[in-house]
Amino acid sequence: MSICIFLYILHKIIQNVIFFVIVKTNMTLQIKNEKLLEHIAAVLKDLRIEKNVTQIDVYNETKIHIGRVETASANVSISTLEMLCKYYGIKLSTFFKRVEDLSR
Template sequence: MKAQRRNDVLTKRIAERLKEVRKSRNLTQEDVRFHLEMNIGRIEAAQHSITFATLADLCDYYKITLEEFFRGIETH
């Protein structure tokens, strides 16, 4: 089985952006955990790669489009 590809730069940028969006909405990690039943702390710490489905759920929760979320994120 082939190892999963991981882009550490992109993973870190996504984690930073998620944290920024959450804080801009005055939400705690516990708020997100309670409402979505997901440990956002590990995602925001870039300890885990995030799936597109999870990212879409978070964007829906934060009321932001995927396009808005990715605006300004660079991978290099």
């Protein structure tokens, strides 16, 4: 292998490593409110039980791994919550009202 090809490959590897470090650094800056996540998890689990579906059913129909959300181990996005609320047939405002009621 010529030195030019070696240097080009090395350059690309370094470029990818730097990009990964920047992305990874940005990903670790998430704020995580454990108590809020526990309340969100509890409401989502109640909604799933009320609909009489399993976590596997939810995944098959939404492609969302609800188990990580229901155990409060995932910092769930608003987009995911909105999709789950549609799945459960509930408005986001009603969902957050239920979460707020648990906080009292």
